[in-house]
Amino acid sequence: MADSTTLARPLALHWQQPGPRLFAAIKGSLFLVCLLPLAQLAWHILSGAAVNPIEDLTHGSGTWTLRFLLITLCVSPLRALGAPGWLLRLRRMLGLYAFFYACLHLLTYLWLDQFFDWAAIVRDIVKRPFITVGMLAFVLLLPLAITSTDGWIRRLKRNWGKLHRLVYVIAPLGVLHYLWLVKRDLQSPLIYAAILAALLLWRVWRYLRPTLAARVK
Amino acid sequence: MFPCEITTMLIKTLTDRLSAADITPQEVYLNRRQFMAGSAGLLLPVSAIAALPAAKSPLSTSEKPNSRDDITSYNNYYEFGTGKDEPALYAQRLKTRPWTVTVDGEVAHARTFDIDSLLKMKLQERIYRLRCVEGWSMVIPWIGFPLADLLKQVQPTSRAKYVAFETALRPGEMPGVARRVLDWPYREGLRIDEAMHPLTILAVGLYGEVLPKQNGAPVRLVVPWKYGFKSIKSISRIHLLEKQPPTSWNMAAPNEYGFYSNVNPAVDHPRWSQATERRIGEFFKRKTLPFNGYGDQVAGLYRGMDLRRNF
Ligand code: HEM
Numbered sequence: 001m002a003d004s005t006t007l008a009r010p011l012a013l014h015w016q017q018p019g020p021r022l023f024a025a026i027k028g029s030l031f032l033v034c035l036l037p038l039a040q041l042a043w044h045i046l047s048g049a050a051v052n053p054i055e056d057l058t059h060g061s062g063t064w065t066l067r068f069l070l071i072t073l074c075v076s077p078l079r080a081l082g083a084p085g086w087l088l089r090l091r092r093m094l095g096l097y098a099f100f101y102a103c104l105h106l107l108t109y110l111w112l113d114q115f116f117d118w119a120a121i122v123r124d125i126v127k128r129p130f131i132t133v134g135m136l137a138f139v140l141l142l143p144l145a146i147t148s149t150d151g152w153i154r155r156l157k158r159n160w161g162k163l164h165r166l167v168y169v170i171a172p173l174g175v176l177h178y179l180w181l182v183k184r185d186l187q188s189p190l191i192y193a194a195i196l197a198a199l200l201l202w203r204v205w206r207y208l209r210p211t212l213a214a215r216v217k
Numbered sequence: 218m219f220p221c222e223i224t225t226m227l228i229k230t231l232t233d234r235l236s237a238a239d240i241t242p243q244e245v246y247l248n249r250r251q252f253m254a255g256s257a258g259l260l261l262p263v264s265a266i267a268a269l270p271a272a273k274s275p276l277s278t279s280e281k282p283n284s285r286d287d288i289t290s291y292n293n294y295y296e297f298g299t300g301k302d303e304p305a306l307y308a309q310r311l312k313t314r315p316w317t318v319t320v321d322g323e324v325a326h327a328r329t330f331d332i333d334s335l336l337k338m339k340l341q342e343r344i345y346r347l348r349c350v351e352g353w354s355m356v357i358p359w360i361g362f363p364l365a366d367l368l369k370q371v372q373p374t375s376r377a378k379y380v381a382f383e384t385a386l387r388p389g390e391m392p393g394v395a396r397r398v399l400d401w402p403y404r405e406g407l408r409i410d411e412a413m414h415p416l417t418i419l420a421v422g423l424y425g426e427v428l429p430k431q432n433g434a435p436v437r438l439v440v441p442w443k444y445g446f447k448s449i450k451s452i453s454r455i456h457l458l459e460k461q462p463p464t465s466w467n468m469a470a471p472n473e474y475g476f477y478s479n480v481n482p483a484v485d486h487p488r489w490s491q492a493t494e495r496r497i498g499e500f501f502k503r504k505t506l507p508f509n510g511y512g513d514q515v516a517g518l519y520r521g522m523d524l525r526r527n528f
Contacts, residue, residue, distance in 0.1 A: 051291035051301070052353060052497055115501070120490075128488055181488065183351070184469060185299040185398050 016084050023086060030090055034097045037064045038104075054112045061105035066178065066192055068098035069171045073199045080206070092148055095167070099145040102138055130180035137173035140166050168203075171196055269340060269422040271360045276416060277344035278510075283355040285424045287497050292431045293349065294450055295398050296384065296391040303393070304431035310390045311451065313435040322381075322457040325372035332435045336421055338362040343418055345441035347448075348480045348509045354494045359439055360422030365413045373409065373457050380412040381405070381462035382438060385453035399465050405449035406462040406476065407440065410518055416441055416511060419452070442511040444478045475528040479519070480509035484528045 014022060041060045045053040072094040075087055114121050124131045144164055146152070153160050175196050178189040282288075294304035297311075314332065321327035340360050348354045368380070386402035388394050394401045411417060420439045421428055428434040433450025440447050446466050456462070466474035473487055482492045482505040493502040508515050519527075 051287050052495070054495065055353070112500075124490070130488060184295075185396075187299075187396070 018086060023089075026086070027090060027093070030093060034068075034093070037101070054108065057108045058105065058113065061101050061108060062178070065098055065101040065105055066171075066174045068094055068101060069167065069174055070192065070195055070199065072098060073167065073171060073196070077199065077202050096145065096148055099141050102141055106138055130177050133173050133180065134177040137170045137177060140170045140173070144170075168200065172200075267427050268425055269336070269360050269427060271340040271342045271422065271425075274341040274343050277342060277358075278346060278356060280344070280346065280356045282344055282358045282424075283497055288355060288357055288423065289429045289431055291497065293351075293445065294393075294431060294433070296393045296401075296403065296451075297431070298393045299398060307392055308430035308434075310392075311387065311430050311434070312390060313430065313451075316385075316435050316453075318436060318452055318455060320367065320371045320455045320457075323374045323377035323459060324368075324457050325374060326370070328371055330367070332421075335362075335367075335419070335436055336427075338366060340422070341418075342425075343420075343439070345416075345439060346509055347439075347441065347445050348494060348505065350444040350446060350474070350478070350486060350491075352489060352491070352494050353497055354503075354505075354509075355497045358424055359418065359420040360425070361418040361420035361439065363415055364417045364419050364438070365415065367419060367455075368412065368457075371457075376459045377457040378409055378459050379457070379461050380407050380409060381456040381458060382407075382449045382452050383454040383456070384449055384451050400468055402453075403449060403465045404463060404468075405438065405447055406464050407447075408461075408518075409457070411440070411515075414515060414518065416514055442479055442508040442515045444474075444480060446474070447478050477519075477524075477527050479515075479524065479528075480505060481507060481524060481528065483507070484525055 018026065037060065041057060044050055044056060044060075050056045072091060075091045075094070079085070079087055110116060110121065114124070125135050126132070144166060147156060147160065147163060156163065175189060175193045178192060179186065182189055290305045291301045292304040293301065294308060297304040297307040316332040317329045318332070318335065319327075319329045340362055342358055342360050344356060344358045346354060347357050364380075382405045384403040386394065407417070418439050419436055420433070421436050423429060423432055428437065433448075436452050437450040438448045438452065447464075461476060464474075464476055466478075467476055480491075485491050491505055494505045495502050506512070
């Protein structure tokens, strides 16, 4: 009994404040875990199991772009719920993975769907609201990806945080893109919409809480 | 979703191996069927598998048909779920025997046909292109008979201007109908001249055997010059009438799916282009042909009609 408490304390400490080597191991593992969707997609396609591989690539990469956006948005609420502080230091990687899958998604569209027929692509962007909105989300992701380096964080100082609030626009655009493209069954996009709404409402609540508390007094 | 994808993937890789082996095809199908049934958690009677002798037809295309695997594992059949892989997994629950098709309305002799009598019609193989409204296509070796052969037996009256079709509605066997993705039962319709056209068939088989359940067993419509959703599956009723009948996708989104829904590269779906298509199994896209390449035979049905308005 006594043993278990003496054992548990250092474990809990490691969890709260991992040393540099443990943190590097956590970060490295997360890096690999985030590649699993890509590995699964690649295996699915290369094994010949896919009947319509290009559709699966478009859908898989799009779905994972959206999922990584939402996972990135989960970091702050998890932190507030008592998750250890180092989680914040992993957020950048999660955001960059959203960008990575977005690039894959866009490239699939540009290459395997349109075969770089730029006239048709421009027509598509102008004419089809779901493509317009998806493209807008991607363009807005660009400055976030570019300014994700340490150098840019230093240079932009407080403005960096402000700039990166663009994700509050990008994620809803991603959900809207999904809602507008489904043929009939709205179930999955609505599930993503509900999760996003919860994540954003939590932020509104956190922002308004001091004002509300003051008013009650 | 993830584990489910992986399971179907495994099943597919394994069954690909099976069909790759050079043993008699019938045995392969049997094995595969038993394997799939077992892995889906239900054992179906193997008696459902029967070879269907059918005559060749000059109306068949000479293009290479897609593999049986492609045709039976990538389906739109919302009664069994909206995922392309769901019909293959869940349609096995559908009881396709006993089965009857009632043909009534504006006819001299309304009749209810038993599926066995439909299987005894003069069957032909019809290898047709199928173009889905979603932008993909396949080549499918159906077995069936002209719808006209059936309609002639009930003698449509002079007031029979349209033909309405209905899919069976079996909430206990169709997990997808628990959600109102569409207004069940699934309904489709044709103008009488479209219905009587020699290209229009009722299919009861595929690749030399009775129709697999995910493809619309025991009897489905095939209208090769229209988008795939017009070719209604698992038909339980055919009703002839004077007025244009309501149809499922048109009711769901009238601005996106018209009553005619002829394949037309010049009229885009409001949300995506219809100019090109991806033939399943091919890397590059093909240009979509007017009336899915059947214009020579069917364009005359629409002479004088504005096909942009009647899309
Ligand atoms: C941050 C940006 C984006 C996100 C989050 C996103 C997300 C998604 C999602 C979730 C899907 C549906 C997957 C499924 O049905 O399982 C999808 C499909 C699709 N997306 Fe995106 N997307 C983005 C940007 C883009 C861009 C820039 C383009 C092209 C210019 C694009 C083109 C498409 C296409 C063509 C489809 C398939 C539509 C269909 O099946 O009819 N997306 N995307």
